[in-house]
Amino acid sequence: MTDDGLDARDRALAMELVNGVLRWRFRLEALLSTLLRKPLRKKDADIQLLLLLALYELIELRTPDYAVVNEAVALTRRAGKQWAAAMVNAVLRGFIRDRQGLLESVDRDDVARFSHPRWLIDLLTRDWPDSVERILEANNRRPPMWLRVNRSRVSVEDFAARLNAEQIAIQRHPLVDEALKLEKPVDVGRVPGFDAGLVSVQDATAQLAAQLLAVRSGERVLDLCAAPGGKTCHILETAADIDMTAVELEASRMQMLEQNLDRLGLHARLIVGDATGADAWWDGGLFDRILVDAPCSASGVIRRHPDIKSLRQADDLKSLTDVQQRILVQAWRMLKPGGTLLYVTCSVFKQENDRQIERLMSACPDATESAIDEDWGVACQHGRQLLPGDMDGDGFFFARLQKQATQDRDTAITG
Ligand SMILES: C[S@@+](CC[C@H](N)C(=O)[O-])C[C@H]1O[C@@H](n2cnc3c(N)ncnc32)[C@H](O)[C@@H]1O
Known part of the structure; x- marks a missing residue:
């Protein structure tokens, strides 16, 4: 039994149903609206959800049709909504009678076919016109x-x-x-x-961050957006004799990082603080390497968190990109001349990725790109992008910058 009182098999089925409905929500809703004579009222959201669950099970799982219908009708009664039992039965049987035809008809609209909100499809099309279908399909697969x-x-x-x-x-x-x-x-x-x-x-693509930061023994390293600590711990596993400082805004998330360090027998200096306002916690010591794994839209990890499709809005990007740039500017102050900064997001949107590097480089003349000389993913204007599903990993962006050493700068100015 797990803490929620479910045995492992029931828990796995519950997770599959919840994630599946979230993943296919836009398609299931389109389908349901063609099956219902009139939309359900707000107070019957439970019945709406029950129908989405049942449709998901009929389409994607191997549960026999009769079992899905019987269970949905029984649950409707258990919810005290006797009046809806016949309707639930009719809707599900209506779907079973013409499954193929109904799905073909709703799939004529991309929102239903790819089960993504329109704004997300539009943004992906703008940024990745040649790969958009591949991204949308990868977002809908169960993650490894x-x-x-x-x-x-x-x-x-x-x-x-x-x-x-x-x-x-x-x-x-x-x-x-x-x-x-x-x-x-x-x-x-x-x-x-x-x-x-x-x-x-930890996702395999996320594991590339430690490789790209390539810390060396004895270095002072800063991880600026650290919790739950996947990358902090990985970096420490590659070189335990570094001086690692991990900063995280949320105290509750910092606890997760602490637990991970304990479990792995690793050590870091932990600071609960805001990376956009380093003066409140920074002691003025510069760092050899800084990781900025910035808060982002998470548009590269939709397969792992299908609720992103429902929770995120296009408007969120403005405040996210502002915070990303403010964190980058603070990180830059704390980097030693000659030091390396790795910027990472689990986003596929260019405005959160190479555009941010572009902005930082135009604001900081001592910033030069330290090219990621690899052949994986897509080379962007700055940095490289792995799209969701590439090598069966999540979608991540990586860019590396180096701060010109003082004498290089002097030579550049006088020469
Ligand atoms: C992408 S996650 C980091 C994942 C982490 N690096 C890992 O590999 O496990 C971004 C983190 O930044 C934190 N964060 C958001 N805004 C922040 C800020 N202004 N200062 C510091 N941390 C922030 C979030 O709470 C979140 O834990």
Whole structure:
């Protein structure tokens, strides 16, 4: 039993239903509105949800049709809405009678076919005209479970052998040695060595950040938007003898970072603070390397968080891009001459990505790009983008900047 009183199988089914409805919400709603004679009233939102759940189950899962219909009708009665039982039955049977025809008809509209809100489809089309369908389809797939082996404690080969012994099948990642994909996601409690800190759960593309920051022994490192600490911990696993400071705005999220550090046996200086106002907490010491894993629209991780499609609005981008730029400007002040800043987002929107680097570079003449000389993803005006689903990872943007060392600057000015 888990804390919510469900056994593991029921919990997995509940998660599948909730995530599935959130993923396919726009298509399911379009379908339901063609099946209902008139829209349900606000106070019957429970029936609306029940119908969306049942339609999802009929379309995507292998539950027999009769079981879905019987269960939906029984739940309607249990909700005390006897009057709706016949309607629920009729709507679901109506769908079963002409499943193919109804789906083809609603799928004529892209919002239903790709199950994304219009503004999101429009923005993706503007930024990625040649890849938009690929992105939309990847956003609707169930995400894989990637592990990050803690190589400071165990070799990847030894850990892979432990998984093998537990009959957990895995695949390797082409770029990140310590990233292992489980062929079938499992409850984290079943991953051997998790509690002992041998391994963490982290998307493989997210694991590229530590590689790109490439910290060296003895360096002073700052992680400015750190919780829950996936990247902080990964960086420390690659070089424990660094002086790591992790800053996070939300105290409750900082607790998650603290728990991760404890579990993995790692140490960092933790500051609950606002990265847009470093004067409130910064001691004035400069850093060799800074990671800015900025708060963003999360448009690259929709497959993991399908509620983003319902919760985010186009208007959010304005305040997000303002905060991103303010964090970058503060980070730049705290970087040593000669130091490296890695800017990361889990967004695919250019205004949150290479445009932010462009803005920073025009405001800071001592900023030069330290090109990511790789062949993965898409080379942007600045930095590189991996789109959702590339190498079965999440969508992330990475750009690296270097602060000109003082003597380089002097030479540039006098020469
Ligand atoms: C993309 S998440 C970071 C994920 C983290 N780096 C990891 O790998 O686990 C962005 C984080 O920035 C935090 N944040 C948002 N605004 C901030 C600010 N002004 N100052 C510091 N942290 C901020 C958010 O609470 C969130 O935890």
